[in-house]
Amino acid sequence: xxxxxxxxxxxxxxxxxxLECARRGLGVILTYNSxxxxxxxxxxxxxxxGGKAAALKLDVGxxxxxxxxxxxxxxTLSTLWDTKQLGGLxxxxxxxxxxxxxxxxxxxxxxxxxxxxxGPFFLTQALLPLLKQGASIVNLTSATTRVAFAGxxxxxxxxxxxEVLTRYMAKEFGERRIRVNAVSPGAxxxxxxxxxNQEFEAxxxxxxxxxxxxxxxxxxxxxxxxxxxxxGWINAQTIETAGGYQI
Numbered sequence: 554x555x556x557x558x559x560x561x562x563x564x565x566x567x568x569x570x571x572l573e574c575a576r577r578g579l580g581v582i583l584t585y586n587s588x589x590x591x592x593x594x595x596x597x598x599x600x601x602x603g604g605k606a607a608a609l610k611l612d613v614g615x616x617x618x619x620x621x622x623x624x625x626x627x628x629t630l631s632t633l634w635d636t637k638q639l640g641g642l643x644x645x646x647x648x649x650x651x652x653x654x655x656x657x658x659x660x661x662x663x664x665x666x667x668x669x670x671x672g673p674f675f676l677t678q679a680l681l682p683l684l685k686q687g688a689s690i691v692n693l694t695s696a697t698t699r700v701a702f703a704g705x706x707x708x709x710x711x712x713x714x715x716e717v718l719t720r721y722m723a724k725e726f727g728e729r730r731i732r733v734n735a736v737s738p739g740a741x742x743x744x745x746x747x748x749x750n751q752e753f754e755a756x757x758x759x760x761x762x763x764x765x766x767x768x769x770x771x772x773x774x775x776x777x778x779x780x781x782x783x784x785g786w787i788n789a790q791t792i793e794t795a796g797g798y799q800i
Contacts (some may be wrong), residue, residue, distance in 0.1 A: 556580040561646030563591035565743035569769035573603035585613035613646040614667035619679040638685040641780040644673035669711040694775035696739040732788040739795025741767040762797025
C-alpha cells in the first residue's frame, strides 16, 4: 500500500484529499495544528470505510518541530503499515490574510511566509529520505498567483514562490523519479480567510466560466490523481483547478 502525508488534513481541501486518497486505496497520515477533533473525524471516516489512517500534530510554520515530526512519521509507518517509506507528500496546510499591502505587519508577513513557503521547503527536506523512488509531491498554490486579487498580496507572493520551488524540486528530485507538481485552486468553499458569504460567492461565480465556486472535492480529485499512477507522466507542472476563473 502506498502511504501519503497530507498537511492540514483536518478540514477543507486537506480533509477532502485524505478521504479521496483513502477511497483510492492509499494509506493516509494527515496533520493538524489546532483542529484535533476534525482530524480525528477524518481518520474515523477513513477507518470506518475500511482504510488506514493516522493523524499527527504539526505546526508547518515552526521548523524546529520537523525532526520530531519525522520520527513520529517513522514510528507511524512502522506501526500501522510495517514499512519505512512514504509514497507521497501533499504540502497543503495554510491560512489566509485579507489586508491591503499598506496595513500588513512584519509579523503577519513572516507568519504567512513560514507556513506557505519556508515550511514546505524544509518539511520536504526533512521527509525526503523517507520518500521512496517514484514518489509524488504535490504543493498547493493558488490562482491568486495568476489573477491579482486586492488584499492578498503576501499570500499570493509566497504561493508564487512555491510554484517556482515546485519546478526546482522536480528538477533536483528527478534522479529518484520523484515527481513534483503544484495544484492551484481558485475560489473554493472552505474556511480559508473566513470563508465565503453569499454576495462574495455570487461575485466569484459570475467570473468563473463554469458558473460556480469550487468544492474541496473538486481539488481533492486532482491531487489524488497526481499521487497515483494516473498522473505518472505529469511533472513540474502547475495545474489550476478553478473552473475557468477570469479567463
